Amino acid sequence: MRQTIVLNARQQQMLDRISQEGEVRIADLRELFPVTEMTIRRDLEKLEEAGSVRRTFGGAIFVGQDVALKERTGLLTAEKARIGRQAAALIRPGESVFLDGGTTTLQIARSLPAGMSVTVVTNALNVASELAGKRIPTIMTGGTLLESTHSLVGPIAVQTLAGMAFDRAFLGTTGVSVEHGFSNSNLYEAEIKQLAIRQSGETAVVADHTKFGAKVLVSFAELSGVQRIVTDEAPEEALRQACLEKGVQLDIAD
Amino acid sequence: MRQTIVLNARQQQMLDRISQEGEVRIADLRELFPVTEMTIRRDLEKLEEAGSVRRTFGGAIFVGQDVALKERTGLLTAEKARIGRQAAALIRPGESVFLDGGTTTLQIARSLPAGMSVTVVTNALNVASELAGKRIPTIMTGGTLLESTHSLVGPIAVQTLAGMAFDRAFLGTTGVSVEHGFSNSNLYEAEIKQLAIRQSGETAVVADHTKFGAKVLVSFAELSGVQRIVTDEAPEEALRQACLEKGVQLDIAD
DNA sequence: ATGATAATGTTAAAAACGAACATAATTATG
DNA sequence: CATAATTATGTTCGTTTTTAACATTATCAT
Numbered sequence: 001m002r003q004t005i006v007l008n009a010r011q012q013q014m015l016d017r018i019s020q021e022g023e024v025r026i027a028d029l030r031e032l033f034p035v036t037e038m039t040i041r042r043d044l045e046k047l048e049e050a051g052s053v054r055r056t057f058g059g060a061i062f063v064g065q066d067v068a069l070k071e072r073t074g075l076l077t078a079e080k081a082r083i084g085r086q087a088a089a090l091i092r093p094g095e096s097v098f099l100d101g102g103t104t105t106l107q108i109a110r111s112l113p114a115g116m117s118v119t120v121v122t123n124a125l126n127v128a129s130e131l132a133g134k135r136i137p138t139i140m141t142g143g144t145l146l147e148s149t150h151s152l153v154g155p156i157a158v159q160t161l162a163g164m165a166f167d168r169a170f171l172g173t174t175g176v177s178v179e180h181g182f183s184n185s186n187l188y189e190a191e192i193k194q195l196a197i198r199q200s201g202e203t204a205v206v207a208d209h210t211k212f213g214a215k216v217l218v219s220f221a222e223l224s225g226v227q228r229i230v231t232d233e234a235p236e237e238a239l240r241q242a243c244l245e246k247g248v249q250l251d252i253a254d
Numbered sequence: 255m256r257q258t259i260v261l262n263a264r265q266q267q268m269l270d271r272i273s274q275e276g277e278v279r280i281a282d283l284r285e286l287f288p289v290t291e292m293t294i295r296r297d298l299e300k301l302e303e304a305g306s307v308r309r310t311f312g313g314a315i316f317v318g319q320d321v322a323l324k325e326r327t328g329l330l331t332a333e334k335a336r337i338g339r340q341a342a343a344l345i346r347p348g349e350s351v352f353l354d355g356g357t358t359t360l361q362i363a364r365s366l367p368a369g370m371s372v373t374v375v376t377n378a379l380n381v382a383s384e385l386a387g388k389r390i391p392t393i394m395t396g397g398t399l400l401e402s403t404h405s406l407v408g409p410i411a412v413q414t415l416a417g418m419a420f421d422r423a424f425l426g427t428t429g430v431s432v433e434h435g436f437s438n439s440n441l442y443e444a445e446i447k448q449l450a451i452r453q454s455g456e457t458a459v460v461a462d463h464t465k466f467g468a469k470v471l472v473s474f475a476e477l478s479g480v481q482r483i484v485t486d487e488a489p490e491e492a493l494r495q496a497c498l499e500k501g502v503q504l505d506i507a508d
Numbered sequence: 509a510t511g512a513t514a515a516t517g518t519t520a521a522a523a524a525c526g527a528a529c530a531t532a533a534t535t536a537t538g
Numbered sequence: 539c540a541t542a543a544t545t546a547t548g549t550t551c552g553t554t555t556t557t558a559a560c561a562t563t564a565t566c567a568t
Binding site: 020054055056057061077078081085107110111125128129131132133135137138139140141142143144145147150152156157160 | 385414
Protein backbone atom coordinates (compact mmCIF):
# COMPACT_ATOMS: atom_id res chain seq x y z
CA MET A 1 0.00 0.00 0.00
CA ARG A 2 1.22 3.46 -0.80
CA GLN A 3 2.03 5.48 2.27
CA THR A 4 0.52 8.87 2.85
CA ILE A 5 2.63 11.79 1.80
CA VAL A 6 2.71 14.78 4.13
CA LEU A 7 2.74 18.24 2.62
CA ASN A 8 4.18 21.34 4.22
CA ALA A 9 2.35 24.66 4.22
CA ARG A 10 3.86 25.90 0.99
CA GLN A 11 3.14 22.69 -0.85
CA GLN A 12 -0.44 22.78 0.38
CA GLN A 13 -0.78 26.35 -0.88
CA MET A 14 0.63 25.31 -4.22
CA LEU A 15 -1.83 22.46 -4.46
CA ASP A 16 -4.71 24.79 -3.60
CA ARG A 17 -3.65 27.14 -6.32
CA ILE A 18 -3.16 24.42 -8.90
CA SER A 19 -6.52 22.91 -8.08
CA GLN A 20 -8.15 26.30 -8.53
CA GLU A 21 -6.38 27.30 -11.71
CA GLY A 22 -6.23 23.77 -13.03
CA GLU A 23 -2.73 24.47 -14.20
CA VAL A 24 0.33 26.40 -13.17
CA ARG A 25 3.72 27.39 -14.50
CA ILE A 26 6.89 27.21 -12.47
CA ALA A 27 7.68 30.78 -13.41
CA ASP A 28 4.41 31.91 -11.79
CA LEU A 29 5.06 29.92 -8.65
CA ARG A 30 8.44 31.51 -8.34
CA GLU A 31 6.83 34.91 -8.04
CA LEU A 32 4.37 33.60 -5.49
CA PHE A 33 6.82 31.86 -3.23
CA PRO A 34 10.19 33.19 -2.12
CA VAL A 35 12.09 30.03 -2.91
CA THR A 36 14.33 28.73 -5.63
CA GLU A 37 13.09 27.14 -8.81
CA MET A 38 14.75 23.95 -7.63
CA THR A 39 12.68 23.90 -4.46
CA ILE A 40 9.49 24.49 -6.41
CA ARG A 41 10.47 21.67 -8.68
CA ARG A 42 10.98 19.44 -5.68
CA ASP A 43 7.61 20.49 -4.30
CA LEU A 44 5.89 19.62 -7.54
CA GLU A 45 7.73 16.34 -7.57
CA LYS A 46 6.26 15.61 -4.18
CA LEU A 47 2.75 16.63 -5.23
CA GLU A 48 3.14 14.35 -8.20
CA GLU A 49 4.11 11.47 -5.92
CA ALA A 50 1.01 12.23 -3.90
CA GLY A 51 -0.95 11.86 -7.11
CA SER A 52 -2.54 15.29 -6.95
CA VAL A 53 -0.64 16.84 -9.75
CA ARG A 54 1.02 15.95 -12.98
CA ARG A 55 4.15 17.78 -14.04
CA THR A 56 4.29 19.20 -17.54
CA PHE A 57 7.07 20.95 -19.34
CA GLY A 58 7.60 24.07 -17.29
CA GLY A 59 4.77 23.56 -14.86
CA ALA A 60 2.09 21.21 -13.64
CA ILE A 61 -1.58 20.43 -14.06
CA PHE A 62 -4.12 19.34 -11.52
CA VAL A 63 -5.38 15.79 -11.60
CA GLY A 64 -6.98 15.67 -8.16
CA GLN A 65 -9.64 13.07 -7.87
CA ASP A 66 -9.37 12.05 -11.46
CA VAL A 67 -9.63 8.34 -10.86
CA ALA A 68 -9.16 7.52 -14.46
CA LEU A 69 -5.76 9.06 -14.55
CA LYS A 70 -4.63 7.47 -11.31
CA GLU A 71 -5.60 4.09 -12.57
CA ARG A 72 -3.65 4.59 -15.69
CA THR A 73 -0.52 5.34 -13.75
CA GLY A 74 -1.26 2.40 -11.49
CA LEU A 75 -0.15 -1.17 -11.66
CA LEU A 76 -0.48 -3.63 -14.47
CA THR A 77 -1.90 -1.10 -16.87
CA ALA A 78 -0.50 -2.76 -19.93
CA GLU A 79 -1.91 -6.14 -18.90
CA LYS A 80 -5.30 -4.68 -18.12
CA ALA A 81 -5.35 -2.88 -21.42
CA ARG A 82 -4.71 -6.15 -23.20
CA ILE A 83 -7.49 -7.84 -21.27
CA GLY A 84 -9.76 -4.93 -22.09
CA ARG A 85 -9.08 -5.21 -25.79
CA GLN A 86 -9.65 -8.95 -25.77
CA ALA A 87 -12.92 -8.59 -23.89
CA ALA A 88 -14.14 -5.76 -26.10
CA ALA A 89 -13.59 -7.97 -29.12
CA LEU A 90 -16.32 -10.26 -27.83
CA ILE A 91 -18.95 -7.59 -28.27
CA ARG A 92 -21.00 -7.67 -31.44
CA PRO A 93 -22.71 -4.65 -32.97
CA GLY A 94 -26.24 -4.23 -31.76
CA GLU A 95 -25.72 -5.92 -28.43
CA SER A 96 -26.59 -4.52 -25.05
CA VAL A 97 -23.75 -4.84 -22.62
CA PHE A 98 -23.30 -4.37 -18.90
CA LEU A 99 -19.96 -3.11 -17.60
CA ASP A 100 -19.39 -2.87 -13.89
CA GLY A 101 -16.82 -0.88 -12.00
CA GLY A 102 -13.13 -1.53 -11.81
CA THR A 103 -9.90 -0.71 -13.52
CA THR A 104 -10.07 -3.60 -15.93
CA THR A 105 -13.65 -3.07 -17.05
CA LEU A 106 -12.71 0.54 -17.67
CA GLN A 107 -10.22 -0.74 -20.20
CA ILE A 108 -13.04 -2.47 -22.03
CA ALA A 109 -14.88 0.82 -22.36
CA ARG A 110 -11.68 2.39 -23.53
CA SER A 111 -11.25 -0.24 -26.18
CA LEU A 112 -14.66 0.24 -27.73
CA PRO A 113 -14.40 2.13 -30.98
CA ALA A 114 -16.13 5.50 -30.95
CA GLY A 115 -19.58 5.42 -32.42
CA MET A 116 -20.01 1.65 -32.11
CA SER A 117 -23.62 0.60 -32.17
CA VAL A 118 -23.92 -1.02 -28.78
CA THR A 119 -25.85 0.04 -25.74
CA VAL A 120 -23.75 0.04 -22.62
CA VAL A 121 -25.28 -0.10 -19.17
CA THR A 122 -22.96 0.62 -16.29
CA ASN A 123 -22.92 1.40 -12.60
CA ALA A 124 -19.43 2.85 -12.75
CA LEU A 125 -18.66 6.54 -12.98
CA ASN A 126 -15.36 6.12 -14.72
CA VAL A 127 -16.83 3.84 -17.36
CA ALA A 128 -19.60 6.33 -18.03
CA SER A 129 -17.14 9.21 -18.26
CA GLU A 130 -15.07 7.26 -20.70
CA LEU A 131 -18.02 6.46 -22.93
CA ALA A 132 -19.56 9.92 -22.77
CA GLY A 133 -17.22 11.24 -25.39
CA LYS A 134 -17.43 8.29 -27.72
CA ARG A 135 -20.93 8.57 -29.15
CA ILE A 136 -21.85 5.21 -27.62
CA PRO A 137 -25.35 5.08 -26.10
CA THR A 138 -24.83 4.72 -22.36
CA ILE A 139 -27.20 4.16 -19.48
CA MET A 140 -26.28 4.42 -15.82
CA THR A 141 -28.09 2.39 -13.23
CA GLY A 142 -28.23 5.05 -10.56
CA GLY A 143 -27.73 4.23 -6.91
CA THR A 144 -25.61 5.12 -3.92
CA LEU A 145 -22.11 6.21 -4.78
CA LEU A 146 -19.32 4.15 -3.26
CA GLU A 147 -16.22 6.19 -2.60
CA SER A 148 -13.84 3.31 -2.86
CA THR A 149 -14.65 2.31 -6.42
CA HIS A 150 -16.80 5.14 -7.72
CA SER A 151 -19.58 2.74 -8.51
CA LEU A 152 -23.30 2.84 -7.82
CA VAL A 153 -24.93 0.23 -5.60
CA GLY A 154 -27.90 -0.31 -3.33
CA PRO A 155 -31.66 -0.44 -3.87
CA ILE A 156 -31.85 2.06 -6.70
CA ALA A 157 -29.20 0.25 -8.65
CA VAL A 158 -30.90 -3.05 -7.96
CA GLN A 159 -34.29 -1.81 -9.02
CA THR A 160 -32.99 -0.34 -12.26
CA LEU A 161 -30.99 -3.44 -13.13
CA ALA A 162 -33.90 -5.73 -12.33
CA GLY A 163 -35.82 -4.14 -15.16
CA MET A 164 -33.16 -4.75 -17.77
CA ALA A 165 -31.72 -7.59 -19.78
CA PHE A 166 -28.30 -7.76 -21.40
CA ASP A 167 -26.71 -9.83 -24.09
CA ARG A 168 -23.45 -9.70 -22.24
CA ALA A 169 -22.04 -8.64 -18.90
CA PHE A 170 -18.42 -7.92 -18.02
CA LEU A 171 -17.55 -8.00 -14.36
CA GLY A 172 -14.39 -7.22 -12.46
CA THR A 173 -13.40 -9.28 -9.46
CA THR A 174 -10.95 -9.15 -6.59
CA GLY A 175 -10.47 -12.87 -6.27
CA VAL A 176 -10.89 -16.05 -8.31
CA SER A 177 -10.52 -19.43 -6.68
CA VAL A 178 -11.81 -22.95 -7.18
CA GLU A 179 -13.59 -23.19 -3.81
CA HIS A 180 -14.66 -19.60 -3.24
CA GLY A 181 -15.46 -18.79 -6.85
CA PHE A 182 -15.45 -15.07 -7.71
CA SER A 183 -15.28 -12.77 -4.76
CA ASN A 184 -15.45 -9.10 -3.94
CA SER A 185 -14.67 -7.18 -0.79
CA ASN A 186 -17.84 -5.10 -0.81
CA LEU A 187 -21.19 -6.65 -0.11
CA TYR A 188 -23.20 -4.14 -2.09
CA GLU A 189 -21.04 -4.42 -5.14
CA ALA A 190 -21.35 -8.18 -4.91
CA GLU A 191 -25.11 -7.82 -4.91
CA ILE A 192 -24.98 -5.85 -8.15
CA LYS A 193 -22.66 -8.35 -9.75
CA GLN A 194 -24.97 -11.20 -8.87
CA LEU A 195 -27.91 -9.40 -10.34
CA ALA A 196 -25.97 -8.51 -13.49
CA ILE A 197 -25.16 -12.17 -14.03
CA ARG A 198 -28.81 -13.07 -13.64
CA GLN A 199 -29.96 -10.44 -16.13
CA SER A 200 -27.37 -11.28 -18.71
CA GLY A 201 -27.26 -13.85 -21.47
CA GLU A 202 -23.54 -14.41 -21.17
CA THR A 203 -21.21 -13.21 -18.43
CA ALA A 204 -17.47 -12.73 -18.66
CA VAL A 205 -15.28 -11.97 -15.67
CA VAL A 206 -12.19 -9.93 -16.45
CA ALA A 207 -9.28 -10.50 -14.10
CA ASP A 208 -5.54 -10.13 -14.36
CA HIS A 209 -3.38 -13.04 -13.20
CA THR A 210 -2.77 -11.58 -9.73
CA LYS A 211 -6.39 -12.31 -8.86
CA PHE A 212 -6.02 -16.07 -9.24
CA GLY A 213 -6.16 -17.94 -5.97
CA ALA A 214 -7.34 -14.90 -4.00
CA LYS A 215 -10.45 -15.11 -1.85
CA VAL A 216 -12.03 -12.05 -0.29
CA LEU A 217 -15.09 -11.35 1.78
CA VAL A 218 -18.08 -11.99 -0.41
CA SER A 219 -18.38 -14.61 -3.11
CA PHE A 220 -20.74 -13.36 -5.78
CA ALA A 221 -20.66 -16.41 -8.01
CA GLU A 222 -19.26 -19.89 -8.33
CA LEU A 223 -16.85 -20.62 -11.13
CA SER A 224 -19.63 -22.29 -13.08
CA GLY A 225 -21.76 -19.19 -12.63
CA VAL A 226 -20.13 -17.39 -15.54
CA GLN A 227 -19.38 -18.46 -19.08
CA ARG A 228 -16.01 -16.88 -19.55
CA ILE A 229 -12.89 -15.50 -17.88
CA VAL A 230 -10.74 -13.04 -19.77
CA THR A 231 -7.25 -12.71 -18.36
CA ASP A 232 -3.64 -12.04 -19.32
CA GLU A 233 -1.93 -15.23 -18.16
CA ALA A 234 -3.03 -18.82 -17.77
CA PRO A 235 -3.82 -19.69 -14.16
CA GLU A 236 -2.27 -22.65 -12.35
CA GLU A 237 -3.29 -26.17 -13.25
CA ALA A 238 -5.94 -26.68 -10.56
CA LEU A 239 -7.90 -23.61 -11.53
CA ARG A 240 -7.47 -24.26 -15.22
CA GLN A 241 -8.75 -27.79 -14.76
CA ALA A 242 -11.74 -26.56 -12.75
CA CYS A 243 -12.65 -24.10 -15.48
CA LEU A 244 -12.45 -26.85 -18.08
CA GLU A 245 -14.68 -29.17 -16.06
CA LYS A 246 -17.25 -26.53 -15.31
CA GLY A 247 -17.42 -25.27 -18.84
CA VAL A 248 -15.89 -21.88 -18.20
CA GLN A 249 -14.10 -20.58 -21.28
CA LEU A 250 -10.63 -19.21 -20.53
CA ASP A 251 -9.56 -16.34 -22.80
CA ILE A 252 -5.90 -15.41 -22.55
CA ALA A 253 -5.29 -11.98 -24.04
CA ASP A 254 -2.24 -11.80 -26.25
CA MET B 255 -16.26 28.35 -31.03
CA ARG B 256 -13.16 26.29 -31.26
CA GLN B 257 -12.77 24.72 -34.65
CA THR B 258 -12.35 21.01 -35.04
CA ILE B 259 -8.84 19.77 -35.48
CA VAL B 260 -8.33 17.04 -38.03
CA LEU B 261 -5.89 14.27 -37.29
CA ASN B 262 -4.03 12.17 -39.81
CA ALA B 263 -3.73 8.40 -39.48
CA ARG B 264 -0.52 8.48 -37.51
CA GLN B 265 -1.83 11.04 -35.09
CA GLN B 266 -4.98 9.01 -34.57
CA GLN B 267 -2.87 5.95 -33.85
CA MET B 268 -0.82 7.91 -31.36
CA LEU B 269 -3.93 9.13 -29.63
CA ASP B 270 -5.31 5.59 -29.47
CA ARG B 271 -2.13 4.41 -27.90
CA ILE B 272 -1.90 7.26 -25.43
CA SER B 273 -5.51 6.81 -24.40
CA GLN B 274 -4.89 3.14 -23.79
CA GLU B 275 -1.59 3.43 -21.99
CA GLY B 276 -2.55 6.68 -20.33
CA GLU B 277 0.94 7.95 -20.91
CA VAL B 278 3.64 7.74 -23.49
CA ARG B 279 7.24 8.76 -23.98
CA ILE B 280 8.53 10.29 -27.17
CA ALA B 281 11.32 7.74 -27.25
CA ASP B 282 8.73 4.95 -27.41
CA LEU B 283 6.78 6.64 -30.14
CA ARG B 284 9.92 6.97 -32.18
CA GLU B 285 10.28 3.22 -32.26
CA LEU B 286 6.65 2.82 -33.22
CA PHE B 287 6.57 5.33 -36.04
CA PRO B 288 9.20 5.76 -38.71
CA VAL B 289 9.41 9.52 -38.38
CA THR B 290 11.65 12.09 -36.76
CA GLU B 291 11.36 13.11 -33.15
CA MET B 292 10.45 16.54 -34.42
CA THR B 293 7.46 15.20 -36.30
CA ILE B 294 6.29 13.26 -33.29
CA ARG B 295 6.63 16.41 -31.27
CA ARG B 296 4.53 18.28 -33.79
CA ASP B 297 1.94 15.53 -33.70
CA LEU B 298 1.73 15.75 -29.91
CA GLU B 299 1.46 19.50 -30.19
CA LYS B 300 -1.55 19.02 -32.43
CA LEU B 301 -3.12 16.49 -30.08
CA GLU B 302 -2.59 18.96 -27.28
CA GLU B 303 -4.36 21.67 -29.27
CA ALA B 304 -7.20 19.24 -29.77
CA GLY B 305 -7.34 18.91 -26.01
CA SER B 306 -6.88 15.16 -25.95
CA VAL B 307 -3.40 15.10 -24.61
CA ARG B 308 -1.11 17.06 -22.35
CA ARG B 309 2.57 17.17 -23.12
CA THR B 310 4.96 16.37 -20.32
CA PHE B 311 8.71 16.54 -20.20
CA GLY B 312 9.72 13.87 -22.66
CA GLY B 313 6.29 12.59 -23.51
CA ALA B 314 2.59 13.12 -23.09
CA ILE B 315 -0.32 12.01 -20.94
CA PHE B 316 -3.91 11.42 -21.86
CA VAL B 317 -6.48 13.89 -20.63
CA GLY B 318 -9.33 12.96 -22.91
CA GLN B 319 -12.70 13.84 -21.57
CA ASP B 320 -11.46 15.34 -18.34
CA VAL B 321 -14.38 17.69 -17.89
CA ALA B 322 -13.08 19.16 -14.69
CA LEU B 323 -10.01 20.50 -16.31
CA LYS B 324 -11.80 21.91 -19.31
CA GLU B 325 -14.27 23.73 -17.13
CA ARG B 326 -11.58 25.28 -15.07
CA THR B 327 -9.92 26.65 -18.12
CA GLY B 328 -13.29 27.77 -19.39
CA LEU B 329 -15.14 31.03 -19.12
CA LEU B 330 -16.34 32.87 -16.07
CA THR B 331 -14.82 30.38 -13.70
CA ALA B 332 -14.25 32.91 -10.96
CA GLU B 333 -17.85 34.14 -11.15
CA LYS B 334 -19.23 30.63 -11.13
CA ALA B 335 -17.08 29.72 -8.17
CA ARG B 336 -18.49 32.69 -6.27
CA ILE B 337 -22.03 31.68 -7.15
CA GLY B 338 -21.24 28.15 -6.08
CA ARG B 339 -19.98 29.26 -2.69
CA GLN B 340 -23.00 31.47 -2.12
CA ALA B 341 -25.38 28.68 -3.06
CA ALA B 342 -23.57 26.10 -0.95
CA ALA B 343 -23.95 28.40 2.05
CA LEU B 344 -27.70 27.90 1.84
CA ILE B 345 -27.40 24.24 2.66
CA ARG B 346 -27.94 23.24 6.30
CA PRO B 347 -26.51 20.09 7.85
CA GLY B 348 -28.84 17.15 7.62
CA GLU B 349 -30.61 18.32 4.49
CA SER B 350 -31.12 16.32 1.34
CA VAL B 351 -30.15 18.26 -1.74
CA PHE B 352 -30.54 17.82 -5.45
CA LEU B 353 -27.83 19.13 -7.76
CA ASP B 354 -28.31 18.95 -11.49
CA GLY B 355 -25.74 19.13 -14.23
CA GLY B 356 -23.83 22.18 -15.38
CA THR B 357 -20.66 24.04 -14.70
CA THR B 358 -22.18 26.26 -12.03
CA THR B 359 -23.82 23.49 -10.03
CA LEU B 360 -20.49 21.71 -10.13
CA GLN B 361 -19.07 24.66 -8.25
CA ILE B 362 -21.64 24.10 -5.53
CA ALA B 363 -20.41 20.56 -5.09
CA ARG B 364 -16.89 21.84 -5.07
CA SER B 365 -17.75 24.31 -2.33
CA LEU B 366 -19.21 21.75 0.03
CA PRO B 367 -16.84 20.98 2.88
CA ALA B 368 -15.57 17.40 2.93
CA GLY B 369 -17.49 15.18 5.29
CA MET B 370 -20.51 17.49 5.53
CA SER B 371 -23.62 15.68 6.72
CA VAL B 372 -25.88 16.21 3.74
CA THR B 373 -27.22 13.75 1.25
CA VAL B 374 -26.72 14.86 -2.30
CA VAL B 375 -28.76 13.48 -5.16
CA THR B 376 -27.52 14.28 -8.63
CA ASN B 377 -27.96 13.30 -12.24
CA ALA B 378 -24.62 14.78 -13.24
CA LEU B 379 -21.45 12.77 -13.68
CA ASN B 380 -19.10 15.59 -12.86
CA VAL B 381 -20.94 16.47 -9.67
CA ALA B 382 -20.82 12.85 -8.56
CA SER B 383 -17.11 12.61 -9.36
CA GLU B 384 -16.45 15.72 -7.37
CA LEU B 385 -18.34 14.45 -4.35
CA ALA B 386 -16.95 10.94 -4.47
CA GLY B 387 -13.75 11.96 -2.80
CA LYS B 388 -15.35 14.15 -0.16
CA ARG B 389 -17.04 11.66 2.14
CA ILE B 390 -20.44 13.16 1.34
CA PRO B 391 -23.22 10.62 0.86
CA THR B 392 -24.16 10.80 -2.81
CA ILE B 393 -26.90 9.18 -4.83
CA MET B 394 -27.14 9.21 -8.59
CA THR B 395 -30.47 9.04 -10.36
CA GLY B 396 -29.40 6.79 -13.16
CA GLY B 397 -30.67 7.29 -16.68
CA THR B 398 -29.48 7.80 -20.22
CA LEU B 399 -26.18 9.60 -20.49
CA LEU B 400 -26.24 12.83 -22.47
CA GLU B 401 -22.96 13.52 -24.20
CA SER B 402 -23.36 17.25 -24.27
CA THR B 403 -23.63 17.79 -20.53
CA HIS B 404 -22.66 14.45 -19.03
CA SER B 405 -25.96 14.27 -17.22
CA LEU B 406 -28.49 11.49 -16.88
CA VAL B 407 -32.02 11.89 -18.23
CA GLY B 408 -34.98 9.90 -19.51
CA PRO B 409 -37.37 7.41 -17.96
CA ILE B 410 -34.96 5.85 -15.49
CA ALA B 411 -33.95 9.22 -14.14
CA VAL B 412 -37.59 10.26 -13.96
CA GLN B 413 -38.63 7.13 -12.16
CA THR B 414 -35.87 7.39 -9.60
CA LEU B 415 -36.50 11.06 -8.95
CA ALA B 416 -40.23 10.52 -8.65
CA GLY B 417 -39.59 8.38 -5.61
CA MET B 418 -37.57 10.98 -3.77
CA ALA B 419 -38.08 14.23 -1.92
CA PHE B 420 -35.50 16.96 -1.30
CA ASP B 421 -35.19 19.83 1.06
CA ARG B 422 -33.48 21.81 -1.60
CA ALA B 423 -32.73 21.68 -5.31
CA PHE B 424 -30.11 23.64 -7.24
CA LEU B 425 -30.60 23.88 -10.96
CA GLY B 426 -28.52 25.35 -13.73
CA THR B 427 -30.15 27.11 -16.64
CA THR B 428 -29.26 28.40 -20.06
CA GLY B 429 -31.66 31.32 -20.06
CA VAL B 430 -33.60 33.50 -17.64
CA SER B 431 -36.21 35.93 -18.91
CA VAL B 432 -39.40 37.52 -17.68
CA GLU B 433 -41.66 36.04 -20.34
CA HIS B 434 -39.99 32.70 -21.02
CA GLY B 435 -38.92 31.98 -17.45
CA PHE B 436 -36.06 29.52 -17.05
CA SER B 437 -35.13 27.68 -20.19
CA ASN B 438 -32.88 24.92 -21.35
CA SER B 439 -31.89 23.73 -24.80
CA ASN B 440 -32.48 20.04 -24.14
CA LEU B 441 -35.96 18.68 -23.72
CA TYR B 442 -34.96 15.75 -21.58
CA GLU B 443 -32.91 17.82 -19.21
CA ALA B 444 -35.82 20.20 -18.89
CA GLU B 445 -38.04 17.30 -17.90
CA ILE B 446 -35.66 16.40 -15.07
CA LYS B 447 -35.46 19.97 -13.89
CA GLN B 448 -39.24 20.24 -13.76
CA LEU B 449 -39.49 17.07 -11.76
CA ALA B 450 -36.73 18.18 -9.40
CA ILE B 451 -38.64 21.37 -8.68
CA ARG B 452 -41.75 19.38 -7.94
CA GLN B 453 -39.96 17.03 -5.56
CA SER B 454 -38.14 19.74 -3.70
CA GLY B 455 -39.11 21.96 -0.80
CA GLU B 456 -37.16 24.93 -2.05
CA THR B 457 -35.56 25.42 -5.46
CA ALA B 458 -32.71 27.75 -6.33
CA VAL B 459 -31.58 28.41 -9.86
CA VAL B 460 -27.91 29.24 -10.22
CA ALA B 461 -27.06 31.42 -13.20
CA ASP B 462 -24.27 33.83 -14.02
CA HIS B 463 -25.24 37.23 -15.39
CA THR B 464 -24.74 36.25 -19.02
CA LYS B 465 -27.88 34.11 -18.79
CA PHE B 466 -30.18 37.04 -18.09
CA GLY B 467 -32.49 37.87 -20.95
CA ALA B 468 -31.66 34.69 -22.85
CA LYS B 469 -34.44 32.37 -24.03
CA VAL B 470 -33.73 28.94 -25.44
CA LEU B 471 -35.81 26.04 -26.65
CA VAL B 472 -37.62 24.65 -23.65
CA SER B 473 -38.92 26.58 -20.68
CA PHE B 474 -38.84 24.33 -17.63
CA ALA B 475 -40.34 26.81 -15.17
CA GLU B 476 -41.82 30.26 -14.84
CA LEU B 477 -39.97 32.80 -12.76
CA SER B 478 -42.43 32.23 -9.95
CA GLY B 479 -41.74 28.52 -10.14
CA VAL B 480 -38.61 28.76 -8.04
CA GLN B 481 -37.88 30.43 -4.73
CA ARG B 482 -34.44 31.77 -5.38
CA ILE B 483 -31.91 32.82 -7.99
CA VAL B 484 -28.23 32.84 -7.08
CA THR B 485 -26.12 34.91 -9.43
CA ASP B 486 -23.03 37.09 -9.60
CA GLU B 487 -24.48 40.39 -10.79
CA ALA B 488 -27.83 42.07 -10.45
CA PRO B 489 -29.95 41.70 -13.58
CA GLU B 490 -31.52 44.63 -15.39
CA GLU B 491 -34.42 46.49 -13.84
CA ALA B 492 -37.28 44.66 -15.60
CA LEU B 493 -36.11 41.24 -14.50
CA ARG B 494 -35.29 42.44 -11.02
CA GLN B 495 -38.74 43.94 -10.71
CA ALA B 496 -40.39 40.76 -11.93
CA CYS B 497 -38.49 38.71 -9.34
CA LEU B 498 -39.58 41.09 -6.62
CA GLU B 499 -43.24 40.88 -7.66
CA LYS B 500 -43.26 37.13 -7.97
CA GLY B 501 -41.51 36.56 -4.69
CA VAL B 502 -38.29 35.21 -6.13
CA GLN B 503 -35.35 35.93 -3.83
CA LEU B 504 -32.32 37.32 -5.67
CA ASP B 505 -28.97 36.36 -4.14
CA ILE B 506 -25.98 38.24 -5.51
CA ALA B 507 -22.75 36.46 -4.66
CA ASP B 508 -20.03 38.75 -3.37
C1' DA C 509 4.14 20.13 -65.90
C1' DT C 510 4.49 23.63 -62.46
C1' DG C 511 3.73 26.45 -58.80
C1' DA C 512 1.60 26.50 -54.25
C1' DT C 513 0.84 24.33 -49.98
C1' DA C 514 1.55 21.14 -46.52
C1' DA C 515 4.39 17.74 -44.24
C1' DT C 516 8.74 16.27 -42.72
C1' DG C 517 13.72 16.61 -41.84
C1' DT C 518 17.90 19.13 -40.09
C1' DT C 519 20.40 22.05 -37.29
C1' DA C 520 21.51 25.02 -33.57
C1' DA C 521 20.22 27.77 -29.69
C1' DA C 522 17.28 28.15 -25.57
C1' DA C 523 14.88 26.30 -21.85
C1' DA C 524 13.97 23.02 -18.43
C1' DC C 525 15.37 19.25 -15.89
C1' DG C 526 18.09 16.24 -12.66
C1' DA C 527 22.19 14.97 -10.10
C1' DA C 528 25.60 16.20 -6.96
C1' DC C 529 27.22 18.73 -3.60
C1' DA C 530 27.16 22.84 -0.27
C1' DT C 531 24.80 25.30 3.14
C1' DA C 532 21.17 26.52 6.28
C1' DA C 533 17.41 25.19 9.29
C1' DT C 534 15.25 21.97 12.16
C1' DT C 535 14.94 18.19 15.17
C1' DA C 536 16.73 14.68 18.10
C1' DT C 537 19.88 13.30 21.68
C1' DG C 538 23.31 13.14 25.27
C1' DC D 539 22.50 23.53 26.42
C1' DA D 540 25.49 21.84 23.12
C1' DT D 541 26.07 18.95 19.43
C1' DA D 542 25.07 15.40 16.25
C1' DA D 543 21.75 13.86 12.90
C1' DT D 544 18.32 14.86 9.81
C1' DT D 545 15.85 17.55 6.74
C1' DA D 546 15.02 21.44 3.75
C1' DT D 547 16.90 24.67 0.65
C1' DG D 548 20.34 26.75 -2.37
C1' DT D 549 24.00 26.47 -6.08
C1' DT D 550 26.34 24.72 -9.85
C1' DC D 551 26.74 22.31 -13.92
C1' DG D 552 26.05 18.77 -17.30
C1' DT D 553 22.23 16.42 -19.78
C1' DT D 554 18.00 16.16 -21.96
C1' DT D 555 14.21 18.14 -24.06
C1' DT D 556 12.15 21.69 -26.40
C1' DT D 557 11.66 25.35 -29.68
C1' DA D 558 12.63 28.13 -33.61
C1' DA D 559 14.35 28.70 -38.14
C1' DC D 560 15.33 27.06 -42.25
C1' DA D 561 15.91 23.20 -45.84
C1' DT D 562 13.92 19.51 -48.13
C1' DT D 563 10.51 16.48 -49.75
C1' DA D 564 5.83 15.13 -50.74
C1' DT D 565 1.13 16.33 -52.11
C1' DC D 566 -2.26 18.78 -54.42
C1' DA D 567 -4.65 21.89 -57.57
C1' DT D 568 -4.49 24.13 -61.84
